[in-house]
């Protein structure tokens with residue numbers, strides 16, 4: 001016998017009245033992660049410090065208010081998780097698909113009542129069957145590998161508006177995915193800079209709030225990027241960053257006195273996001289990693305978006321070509337640092353620049369969004385059928401393989417898909 005469809009308003013009212021113990025009985029997944037199992041950035045350092053047998057003093061600052069967590073955002077028992085949604089708010093793929101699947105059909109029904117969301121804005125709903133009490137839906141910019149002022153401002157607004165909603169609803173713990181870095185193609189490094197800088201500024205502007213902001217990364221690439229940047233950007237007065245951390249190797253941050261390099265490194269970080277149209281993605285490969293907490297039920301994925309994925313692939317390859325050239329440039333810069341004779345290098349550089357200029361002339365420029373409408377337009381182009389699901393891979397190639405190899409998932413409950421179809425037809 002099919003389950004009676006719940007009315008989202010009644011369900012929302014009932015769930016928000018329950019205390020935590022009662023709500024826990026209703027979570028769709030019982031392998032949830034309570035907040036006290038998510039170490040703060042400071043505790044991460046403390047555990048490293050204890051391993052080295054050193055005591056830690058001080059505390060109560062920035063590093064007690066942020067965490068870096070690698071895994072599935074749908075299992076985190078926090079006040080709110082942030083969904084990287086699309087402008088329809090009617091579900092889709094990636095983290096959006098996982099959240100809708102884990103929350104149940106009432107989430108779709110409440111989202112449907114919100115009449116969409118503009119890029120950079122955020123709207124809040126109940127979390128329903130999720131361990132999170134609320135879901136904050138925000139729509140990131142469709143960057144497609146290019147980062148200009150519009151994309152930067154829109155992504156910054158996603159974090160600011162999500163934090164604003166958290167505060168307005170009296171919430172204190174929130175988890176963010178890496179917004180826009182998946183299908184929307186925002187380069188991982190500048191996106192992390194924007195996320196960390198925006199959250200840091202917000203925490204400093206709201207010192208009285210006893211907040212915990214969790215950066216929930218899914219890919220190994222993002223974990224390495226966030227760990228390196230947080231080691232520099234989130235320090236308390238008694239925390240230090242070692243030389244190794246600044247070089248970005250994977251040693252966990254440890255507590256040492258702030259060094260001169262730390263401030264140089266953070267300045268370098270600020271320059272990175274200043275350049276317009278910088279195709280920056282020095283991540284070697286956005287390979288997915290098997291993670292214990294990865295949501296096993298998250299839809300493996302349906303197809304229907306081949307052209308989108310194809311397009312992304314082309315974009316991805318174009319970006320990779322650019323990256324390779326950039327890597328070569330970095331190589332020659334390093335030679336310069338070692339005092340190697342650079343005349344030939346300079347000639348090569350000039351030839352390469354000429355080739356690049358020629359390639360740019362031939363290459364059709366990606367649509368630059370003059371204003372939000374353009375972004376929205378390109379968003380719609382990207383979205384195609386919002387029902388398409390995919391796991392959060394930020395690499396078109398992997399997505400394509402995934403999609404080809406995947407079975408029909410039981411993604412968003414069929415009744416909501418039918419109602420979604422009607423919605424689509426009506427619209």
Ligand SMILES: NC(=O)c1ccc[n+]([C@H]2O[C@H](COP(=O)([O-])OP(=O)(O)OC[C@H]3O[C@@H](n4cnc5c(N)ncnc54)[C@H](O)[C@@H]3O)[C@@H](O)[C@H]2O)c1
Nearest residue numbers: 073084086092093094095096180181182183184218390392
């Ligand atoms: N991936 C697809 O093929 C596809 C298709 C249609 C829609 N979408 C979705 O993607 C669009 C938004 O693009 P986006 O780049 O902002 O989002 P995204 O494509 O979901 O990627 C955002 C980030 O979330 C990561 N991620 C994926 N699953 C999880 C999880 N369970 N827990 C934590 N992190 C996770 C993912 O690795 C990436 O780093 C929306 O339309 C949304 O519906 C994705």
